[in-house]
Amino acid sequence: MIRALVVDDSAVLRRLITTVLSSDPGIEVVGTATNGREAIARVDELRPDIVTLDIEMPELDGLGAVEIIHRNHPRLPVIMFSTLTEKGAAATLQALSRGASDYVTKPSGAGSVHESMARVREELVPRIKALTGTRRMVPQAPPPVRRRLAGELARPQVLVIACSTGGPDALCTVLSNLPATFPLPVLVTQHMPPVFSTQLAHRLDRLSPLAVREAADGDAVLPGTVLLAPGDYHLRLARDGVAVRARLDQGEKENFCRPAADPLFRSAAQVYGRSALAVVLTGMGQDGLLGSRAVSEAGGYVITQDQESSVVWGMPGAVAGAGIADEILPLDTVASRLISVATRQARVPLRT
Structure with missing residues (x-):
């Protein structure tokens, strides 16, 4: 009880x-x-x-x-x-x-x-x-991570992040530790209603060396910029000639959510293929599972937050439990690992 x-x-x-x-x-x-x-x-x-x-x-x-x-x-x-x-x-x-x-x-x-x-x-x-x-919950041993050779991995060109319960604080931890020179555009889906997502973007912009703002339809996807999905809108990526742009829509809810992670991750897999880098942080439910699978099947790289550091290990746990994660990391190590993977300064995979 x-x-x-x-x-x-x-x-x-x-x-x-x-x-x-x-x-x-x-x-x-x-x-x-x-x-x-x-x-x-x-x-x-x-x-x-x-x-x-x-x-x-x-x-x-x-x-x-x-x-x-x-x-x-x-x-x-x-x-x-x-x-x-x-x-x-x-x-x-x-x-x-x-x-x-x-x-x-x-x-x-x-x-x-x-x-x-x-x-x-x-x-x-x-x-x-x-x-x-x-x-x-008694912490369980982490599920096995995928084993791939470094030669299988392309240099990432985009970072997509998903989170829900506990997400605002987790995002602060990750984004505040990425340098202004971080080479990838960053797109974020946090389950949050209108007004709240606007305030979150303002707060993250104050705390992060990167420029953070709520996404608008047609925004160019550029390095050094973090675009946050607005409340009640799905955020997706679409190719526009040589450019990539953010697209917003009010399509049907997925996993009972709008914005949802799966539409963003699927679009990242479609646009960037094996150059997509996906991160699933703390959150309830299983949003991000199907999208992470799409990223993985396209040859991209998937990182999840570990159980011990998550407020709720629903979203990251679903991805890890499905054997899709390339790495399962404590929250306080995610930013440094993203820098290494984005710049290919470390051997991958980290775990053996």
């Missing part, structure tokens, strides 16, 4: 979240709190498996509370509740950088309480189960 603590200063939302979670046979709401200070005390008292935490609260807000909770209980997953606004998105990204594991947006515009509950159930319950499942 997963033991949850619900923290929100709104009695209506506390009751709604508590009702939704209590209706799941695998979740027990062991307590509630109305502000950050009370939340900190309740965590110490109740020792829950997971916390849902509002951002805007009296006395001590969610930003202050999550920092203290994470410092005192670093392995305790915390899911933030945020508004779908520019201010809410910026605050949520701050919370993620301070130790929050994931976030959901508050139900707004729903026509009824029933619809609000359904939306919260759809977004919150899978995250709770994924995050607590990761916490309880």
Whole structure:
């Protein structure tokens, strides 16, 4: 049974979240709190498996509370509740950088309480189960990586990255450690709604030596530039004469996501073939599996984050488990390895 603590200063939302979670046979709401200070005390008292935490609260807000909770209980997953606004998105990204594991947006515009509950159930319950499942999981020996001769590998011409739960922080770690001279264009799909993706691009641009921006349809794909898929749009690559351009569309969701990683990875395989370099970072679900297979079958190179450093080893674990990964790496080594592979300064494959 997963033991949850619900923290929100709104009695209506506390009751709604508590009702939704209590209706799941695998979740027990062991307590509630109305502000950050009370939340900190309740965590110490109740020792829950997971916390849902509002951002805007009296006395001590969610930003202050999550920092203290994470410092005192670093392995305790915390899911933030945020508004779908520019201010809410910026605050949520701050919370993620301070130790929050994931976030959901508050139900707004729903026509009824029933619809609000359904939306919260759809977004919150899978995250709770994924995050607590990761916490309880005993790390397994990594699956075998592909073995290929260095002569089989072409010099990469593009880097595509996919991530979801835990992704914003993982992206910060990777992109902030790539130099301004990194020779490849970089394209990123992070599962994130509109407004949030804009704020993430701004934050990554401040932290990375590379220029980071939200992709626009028709953008040239150039070295030294990171293009991030906008919320609610798939990002793909397309050849335009000698140039390659970013293409955005609102095609059907894949893996219940838009943007999704698979369309980006498939297009990279089609355009760049064996010169595509793909990275799958932390995230729920299996998005990126089919796209990574396309990259691999085209002769490209696939790297995944390892289980121990992932917030959720769903996406990278699916790729690794399928035997598609050329390397399975801790997060803090991914950037240096990308530099080596992109410039062919190291022998590949790294593992034997």
